[in-house]
Amino acid sequence: MAFWLAWWAVCFGLWLLLVFKTERLEFAAGAVAAAFAATAAELVRSRGYAPFAAEAGWLRALPRLPRAVLTDCALLAGAVWRRLVRGQPIEGGFRVVHFEDCGGDDPRSEGRRAVAKWLGGVAPNTYVVGFDEERDIVLVHQLVLTDRPPDVDPRP
Numbered sequence: 001m002a003f004w005l006a007w008w009a010v011c012f013g014l015w016l017l018l019v020f021k022t023e024r025l026e027f028a029a030g031a032v033a034a035a036f037a038a039t040a041a042e043l044v045r046s047r048g049y050a051p052f053a054a055e056a057g058w059l060r061a062l063p064r065l066p067r068a069v070l071t072d073c074a075l076l077a078g079a080v081w082r083r084l085v086r087g088q089p090i091e092g093g094f095r096v097v098h099f100e101d102c103g104g105d106d107p108r109s110e111g112r113r114a115v116a117k118w119l120g121g122v123a124p125n126t127y128v129v130g131f132d133e134e135r136d137i138v139l140v141h142q143l144v145l146t147d148r149p150p151d152v153d154p155r156p
Contacts, residue, residue, distance in 0.1 A: 003045060007038035053107035058115055058154035065122050068150075072125035079144045092143040094129070099153060103133035112154060120152035128152060 015030035044050050082088040099116065103109065113131055120128035120140055129139040140150055 004038045004042045007041040008034045011037040050110075051107035052111040052114060054111050054115070055108070055155075058112070061115075061119055061154045064151070065119070068123040072123040075125055075144055075146070090144060092141065093145050095140050095142060095145070095149055097138050097140055097149045097152060099131065099136055099138040102131050102136040102138065115154040116152045119154055120150060123150070126150045126152075 011034035012030050015033055016027075019026050019030065045052070079090045083090050101109075102113070116131075116138065117128040120126055120138070125144055125146070126140050126142050129141055131138050138152060140152065142150070
């Protein structure tokens with residue numbers, strides 16, 4: 001029941017953020033939609049289709065997301081401006097980032113990779129392509145290459 005309630009709270013919160021209305025019907029619709037989503041997540045979890053275990057410490061990665069989003073938006077806006085005004089090409093590329101203890105088939109490792117993939121895709125300049133578990137690396141793509149590799153590891 002705790003898993004279902006946690007998923008319901010997360011989905012309901014996302015509903016409210018995306019709809020951005022405070023009308024009673026929107027709250028009711030969000031509650032129902034969150035209940036469906038939480039039920040689906042519980043069914044997937046109970047059957048073992050997507051093993052996932054999280055650590056509370058991973059939440060410490062959340063405060064760095066707003067800065068990363070704003071920085072990437074400014075970076076991309078500058079690249080588009082340089083392309084439109086000066087005709088400079090926008091050159092992106094792939095990067096390899098070290099990801100310690102990448103491997104593992106246990107639910108905690110699966111969960112860490114899933115969260116890392118999400119963290120790597122929130123900011124608009126970078127997205128995670130995949131993991132090489134044997135070499136403890138993650139392949140990311142950046143629309144505009146930066147000097148610093150992106151931080152996708154949810155561990156502090």
